[in-house]
Amino acid sequence: MRTRGTPRPPARLAGAGLATLAALLLSSCVRMPSDGPVTEVEDQVATSTATGIGFDPKPPQPGESATEIVANFLEAMKATPSSASVAREFLTADAQQRWEPEDGIVTYDELGDAVGEQQVAVPMAGVELYDGRGAWQGSRVGQVTTFELTTEDGEWRIDELPNALMVPTTWFEDEFSRVSLYFFDPTAQIFVPEPVFVPEGDQLASSMVRGLLDDPLLDPRLDRTFVPPGFTAGVSVPITSGGIAQVSLEGEPSAVDEDVRQRILTQLIWTLRQEPRVRALRLTIGDEEEQGLGGAVSQVGLSTGDAYDPTGAQSSGDLFGLLDGRLVRGSVGALSPTPGPMGTARLGVRSIGVDLTGDRVAGVSGDGRSVIVAPVDTSGRAVEVASGARDLLPPAWDFADRIWLADRAGGRAQISVVVGEQAPRSIDVPGISRRDVRHLLVSRDGSRLVAVVRTPRGDRVVASRILHTDGGRVLRATRAVVLDFEPDDATSVVRDIGWRSPTAISVLTDINEDLSQVETISVDGSPGDLGIEGASRLRGGVRDLVGSPVTDAEVFAVAPDAISDLAAPERTLVPLPAGVTSLTYVG
Known part of the structure; x- marks a missing residue:
């Protein structure tokens, strides 16, 4: 990644996400698919690991100084596969409950020396900002991130910090993939792909599905999702050994009529087919599963939704x-x-x-x-x-x-x-x-x-x-x-x-x-x-x-x-x- 000479606003519609994240860093705190192939679901769920060599960081050690706590906290965020569980141990009990690293991502080319005690400042060079879905929000040549510390049980712990994952650019490039989330245009006639970065490995499908859910940053004048407000995704999107992605949306099934259900399916399919292991999709909304012919649970193939191809479904190749x-x-x-x-x-x-x-x-x-x-x-x-x-x-x-x-x-x-x-x-x-x-x-x-x-x-x-x-x-x-x-x-x-x-x-x-x-x-x-x-x-x-x-x-x-x-x-x-x-x- 290249470090630009001047900050730039986000390419998305508004700068709210960038402004919020930057403030935290600077502060001390149509044709619808009607059916699909009906197949038997394999019960075995396949697993995969992220690329590269795993890294299991050390938790806080007794007697560490305030600057060591901050430095080791930043080191812990480089856990591979990506996980904030060890990094959370460097926080006070209250901060562990408040901290939400999934709200954004900050990448940096270089870290300066941490300075301070109750307030520790860390210079960062070559900063890139991403929102909670992994959409790029802008660049900064340099940034000083501050952490508020206090003692808890006689040991230094971080009490105030930005709600973001903060990792080196090289680590981010190794562990995150560039994909697109597929939303509809305002007329619901064609897909509008939105580029994002999501964790590789077993987290890839789950991260993409979470990114499709209703987002307050989505502007209906630009793109829209058919997932109703308030719906959430299950903890993960398991993929069977047969390549069936099993998506569970938590919400009231009666809020989704057949037209909306099919639109949700097309969004999910176009997004999830970027996961190489996925061959088809099985959708559950609340406690209701998508039904196919004869009432059997169905898997919908990856060709569903081609009518919404963002390059034009009937476009000439001449x-x-x-x-x-x-x-x-x-x-x-x-x-x-x-x-x-x-x-x-x-x-x-x-x-x-x-x-x-x-x-x-x-x-x-x-x-x-x-x-x-x-x-x-x-x-x-x-x-x-x-x-x-x-x-x-x-x-x-x-x-x-x-x-x-x-x-x-x-x-x-x-x-x-x-x-x-x-x-x-x-x-x-x-x-x-x-x-x-x-x-x-x-x-x-x-x-x-x-x-x-x-x-x-x-x-x-x-x-x-x-x-x-x-x-x-x-x-x-x-x-x-x-x-x-x-x-x-x-x-x-x-x-x-x-x-x-x-x-x-x-x-x-x-x-x-x-x-x-x-x-x-x-x-x-x-x-x-x-x-x-x-x-x-x-x-x-x-x-x-x-x-x-x-x-x-x-x-x-x-x-x-x-x-x-x-x-x-x-x-x-x-x-x-x-x-x-x-x-x-x-x-």
């Missing part, structure tokens, strides 16, 4: 582009003219964006001032949907057929959205609007907007969250935050950005005239390895990325006369046909 000004579609090396208006005639467009099903295309005029929309594969007419702009970037579409436009406007960008036949509606995006915007992406689920903004200190990649009503109307966007990407120097230029997953993008920058670099980063701003394979350096004057959020989709690097797969950069797939421009996937 490539689209312009060949000598006409629209083409297909695959690399097999791009064919389309029969629609933009494929049969040169309509003077310079860039395109295609809706998720591949049925309609939006094209920016050659002068960058207007946008036309036309069918891709059927006859019809091209309709102008926007005009009067100065310099439009390529359009972006989301699942609701909204077209997102960015007019660079001479370095004072204007963001707007087109819905149906309505006129474009301006959307203010603090940190992006009225800035020098070079590239724009919108997630297919309509929840995130990512842009490249040029600054005197070099190009920055920033992201904003898009708020909607439950009817799908765009309300506003949150202030954009700088993502975990920093150019090598102030002269570095971001050539392009492209989706690699629903929560990650790749960034293409120049090293020199012949050498380029690709770095993949998380859209929530969190640091750390994403585990996405791809070239880090490319030769040949690469100028564009063609990316997709779909798992296993080919991601291409485009040079002036050739195109390469990022997963195999040494293999040039085909020479790029002369005249091909604006190559893109849908979205």
